[in-house]
Amino acid sequence: MSDQETKGLLSPLRRKLLMGMAALPAITMLPKASFAQAPATSAVNTTGLAVTDTEVTVGILHSATGTMAISETGSIEAEKLAIEQINAMGGVLGRKIKFIQEDGASDWPTFAEKAKKLLVNDKVAAIMGCWTSASRKAVLPVMEQYNGMLYYPTFYEGLEQSKNVIYTGQEATQQILAGLNWIAKEKGAKSFFFIGSDYIWPRTSNKIARKHVENVLKGKVVGEEYYALGSTQFNSVINKIKLTKPDVIFTDVVGGSNVAFYKQLKAAGIDLSKQALLTISVTEDEIDGIGGENIAGAYACMKYFQSLDNPNNKTFVPAFKKMWGEKTVIGDVTQAAYLGPWLWKLTVEKAGSFDVDKIAAASPGVEFKGAPEGYVRIHENHHLWSKTRVGRAKLDGQFELIFETADLVEPDPFPKGYQ
Amino acid sequence: MIINSRFFNRSELMGFIALAAVLFVILPLTLDVFRLNLVAKYLTYAFVALGLVLCWGYGGILSLGQGVFFGLGGYCMAMFLKLEASSVENTKIQSTPGIPDFMDWNQITSLPLFWQPFHSLTFTILAIILVPGLFALIIGTAMFKRRVGGTYFAIITQAVAAILTILIVGQQGYTGGINGMTDLRTLKGWDIRPDHAKVILYFVEVVLLFACIGIAQFIRLTKLGRILVAMREQEDRVRFSGYSVANFKIFAFCMAAIFAAIGGAMFALNVGFMSPSFVGIVPSIEMVIYTAVGGRMSIFGAIWGAILVNFAKTSLSESFPQLWLFGLGALFIAVVLAFPNGLSGLWADYVQPRIDRLFASRKSKAGWKDNSVADGAPAE
Numbered sequence: 001m002s003d004q005e006t007k008g009l010l011s012p013l014r015r016k017l018l019m020g021m022a023a024l025p026a027i028t029m030l031p032k033a034s035f036a037q038a039p040a041t042s043a044v045n046t047t048g049l050a051v052t053d054t055e056v057t058v059g060i061l062h063s064a065t066g067t068m069a070i071s072e073t074g075s076i077e078a079e080k081l082a083i084e085q086i087n088a089m090g091g092v093l094g095r096k097i098k099f100i101q102e103d104g105a106s107d108w109p110t111f112a113e114k115a116k117k118l119l120v121n122d123k124v125a126a127i128m129g130c131w132t133s134a135s136r137k138a139v140l141p142v143m144e145q146y147n148g149m150l151y152y153p154t155f156y157e158g159l160e161q162s163k164n165v166i167y168t169g170q171e172a173t174q175q176i177l178a179g180l181n182w183i184a185k186e187k188g189a190k191s192f193f194f195i196g197s198d199y200i201w202p203r204t205s206n207k208i209a210r211k212h213v214e215n216v217l218k219g220k221v222v223g224e225e226y227y228a229l230g231s232t233q234f235n236s237v238i239n240k241i242k243l244t245k246p247d248v249i250f251t252d253v254v255g256g257s258n259v260a261f262y263k264q265l266k267a268a269g270i271d272l273s274k275q276a277l278l279t280i281s282v283t284e285d286e287i288d289g290i291g292g293e294n295i296a297g298a299y300a301c302m303k304y305f306q307s308l309d310n311p312n313n314k315t316f317v318p319a320f321k322k323m324w325g326e327k328t329v330i331g332d333v334t335q336a337a338y339l340g341p342w343l344w345k346l347t348v349e350k351a352g353s354f355d356v357d358k359i360a361a362a363s364p365g366v367e368f369k370g371a372p373e374g375y376v377r378i379h380e381n382h383h384l385w386s387k388t389r390v391g392r393a394k395l396d397g398q399f400e401l402i403f404e405t406a407d408l409v410e411p412d413p414f415p416k417g418y419q
Numbered sequence: 420m421i422i423n424s425r426f427f428n429r430s431e432l433m434g435f436i437a438l439a440a441v442l443f444v445i446l447p448l449t450l451d452v453f454r455l456n457l458v459a460k461y462l463t464y465a466f467v468a469l470g471l472v473l474c475w476g477y478g479g480i481l482s483l484g485q486g487v488f489f490g491l492g493g494y495c496m497a498m499f500l501k502l503e504a505s506s507v508e509n510t511k512i513q514s515t516p517g518i519p520d521f522m523d524w525n526q527i528t529s530l531p532l533f534w535q536p537f538h539s540l541t542f543t544i545l546a547i548i549l550v551p552g553l554f555a556l557i558i559g560t561a562m563f564k565r566r567v568g569g570t571y572f573a574i575i576t577q578a579v580a581a582i583l584t585i586l587i588v589g590q591q592g593y594t595g596g597i598n599g600m601t602d603l604r605t606l607k608g609w610d611i612r613p614d615h616a617k618v619i620l621y622f623v624e625v626v627l628l629f630a631c632i633g634i635a636q637f638i639r640l641t642k643l644g645r646i647l648v649a650m651r652e653q654e655d656r657v658r659f660s661g662y663s664v665a666n667f668k669i670f671a672f673c674m675a676a677i678f679a680a681i682g683g684a685m686f687a688l689n690v691g692f693m694s695p696s697f698v699g700i701v702p703s704i705e706m707v708i709y710t711a712v713g714g715r716m717s718i719f720g721a722i723w724g725a726i727l728v729n730f731a732k733t734s735l736s737e738s739f740p741q742l743w744l745f746g747l748g749a750l751f752i753a754v755v756l757a758f759p760n761g762l763s764g765l766w767a768d769y770v771q772p773r774i775d776r777l778f779a780s781r782k783s784k785a786g787w788k789d790n791s792v793a794d795g796a797p798a799e
Contacts, residue, residue, distance in 0.1 A: 108692075198589065229597065
């Protein structure tokens with residue numbers, strides 16, 4: 001898709017948005033009339049979900065407590081914001097969204113238990129939730145058994161596709177390949193050093209990155225090291241980096257380990273303005289903990305940065321800060337979580353029904369033009385078409401957009417040649 | 420050597436009947452399948468609590484590593500179930516079909532040797548009991564034969580829990596790592612996921628629990644149980660009397676490990692998944708807390724503790740998703756401060772005397788009648 005075609009897509013969007021805005025006051029003036037337009041519950045809900053004439057219930061399932069709470073709080077906030085905004089616009093099929101929040105407590109079996117509770121007891125129409133792959137893996141059999149609908153926000157390793165899940169984050173190839181291409185071209189990089197936390201997402205991501213570096217970019221991986229989750233000692237790997245002098249350090253270290261990693265990197269005299277470092281695991285949320293001065297100059301490969309300059313993002317960021325405080329930062333996953341309720345609303349309206357089977361069938365092709373990251377569309381494989389972007393960390397903890405793909409990148413959860 | 424001619428005394432019999440009534444009749448009749456399945460999950464911890472009553476309450480050996488045995492039992496069961504769920508047709512999208520999905524993600528191309536025997540259910544059931552049993556035997560022998568006890572023993576068990584978690588998380592190609600083993604489906608072709616299977620599994624678990632209660636009660640009533648208590652109170656005296664204190668301790672510790680392992684295996688069956696989050700330090704301490712809240716000296720108290728604490732956990736977290744941990748913490752502090760013997764202590768101090776008085780007053784009335792009869796027949 002060329003740039004001009006993208007513009008062609010955007011201009012009718014602008015017209016529709018304006019039309020929608022013009023229609024808004026009319027709706028508020030005639031609440032009853034808009035109510036009468038809502039289709040009968042018996043028609044839109046044939047499977048006994050929690051849908052009444054005025055309300056529809058969804059679930060929010062994230063860790064509000066435990067080690068993951070720090071990451072997942074942003075997702076909870078984004079989902080609540082989206083629900084509030086949708087309700088202010090009149091809800092979904094004339095029904096206000098009511099949410100039931102459950103705490104996964106950073107414990108994967110608890111996620112499974114709570115997902116089951118939401119589906120079986122509360123009969124929620126959809127669940128916005130999960131963050132880590134482990135929690136998604138725990139919840140997935142429950143979603144498939146009780147036929148629920150999960151909107152999952154995190155960028156993840158791929159190798160999964162389910163009728164009952166919409167993946168609003170990037171799968172591994174979407175996140176990695178364009179970033180590697182860019183850094184190889186821009187910096188002429190030939191040698192890469194991989195450092196990751198030791199679990200499935202970094203391992204799979206690095207596997208894909210290695211194949212791409214070796215087979216496509218014709219470069220070399222000079223080192224690949226893994227550290228246990230929560231690890232804080234990176235001195236030995238930093239010494240190896242100094243010895244091997246890679247063109248690029250490629251990292252997918254997660255959580256609190258990042259704080260130690262970047263501080264030790266700086267203390268060891270590795271200057272990120274000279275040594276290229278590409279991370280796929282640090283968003284604005286993590287920089288909050290790492291400190292801008294420790295990571296300034298590093299490149300991050302994401303699909304969204306808080307600093308993105310587009311009309312959608314310019315309304316989204318202030319709305320988010322108004323609801324959750326001036327100091328909050330918005331990372332990639334938080335934005336992806338914001339997409340969940342909106343994509344669900346748009347799909348329900350397309351399907352004309354809350355039934356999970358109909359939503360699963362109607363999902364491919366659903367497009368959301370109001371996404372803060374720009375236009376997104378759901379693929380047949382229930383992942384999103386979205387752009388890949390590279391940002392450079394600044395001292396104030398924000399990213400400066402350096403590069404973005406011209407077109408949307410196709411999601412490919414089972415990449416051929418990368419397995 | 421008559422210790423007690425009756426298997427249960429009156430109050431224990433009442434406790435037994437009450438627990439049986441609740442678990443066999445009341446809960447299955449009143450709860451829907453989802454809640455019943457949750458109770459089944461709580462009951463898996465009751466097995467651990469039961470073991471802790473033997474080992475900690477009676478034997479005085481505080482183990483902060485029961486999660487290890489719970490985990491070993493659970494992983495043995497989960498390995499069997501995972502192999503069955505990873506049949507070639509279920510896993511044909513993988514690069515190597517027929518091996519568990521997490522192995523494929525970690526570039527392992529054939530089933531490791533130590534997984535092979537878990538194709539057999541008989542082997543699995545034996546392993547559930549023997550692997551944790553042997554492991555406890557090794558730890559117990561190494562510790563108790565050298566007279567390591569008390570706090571040091573507790574610290575070592577905790578270290579073992581930490582080591583095992585790190586091992587499982589680190590060897591993710593062989594164990595599923597931090598994700599654990601998910602998506603367990605069938606047991607010998609019988610689907611364990613639908614509602615009717617959950618009900619059957621619940622009853623199987625309750626029957627097993629009562630079998631374990633029977634074993635624990637039997638141990639408690641024999642001379643062995645007496646020695647355990649004696650050892651807890653005055654270890655040296657028991658040793659000077661010629662008993663091998665270490666062997667008794669090892670026995671109690673092994674029994675606790677086996678009970679915990681049975682709980683773990685039932686967990687994998689009921690919940691359909693196993694992960695290292697049940698093996699580490701935190702769950703191990705939680706298991707001790709269930710026992711303390713219920714009452715570590717009482718078999719039934721500990722079981723109620725496991726059920727009620729977990730129930731509180733579920734209901735508090737459903738009602739207050741942000742604050743529930745504080746509520747739970749407050750509950751523990753309150754119970755331990757106010758009732759050091761736990762709920763069973765509360766029962767024994769306040770409820771039981773009243774019941775006894777009720778019985779006593781009836782009996783004295785009956786006794787008075789007997790006397791009058793006796794009075795009326797002095798010739799006899």
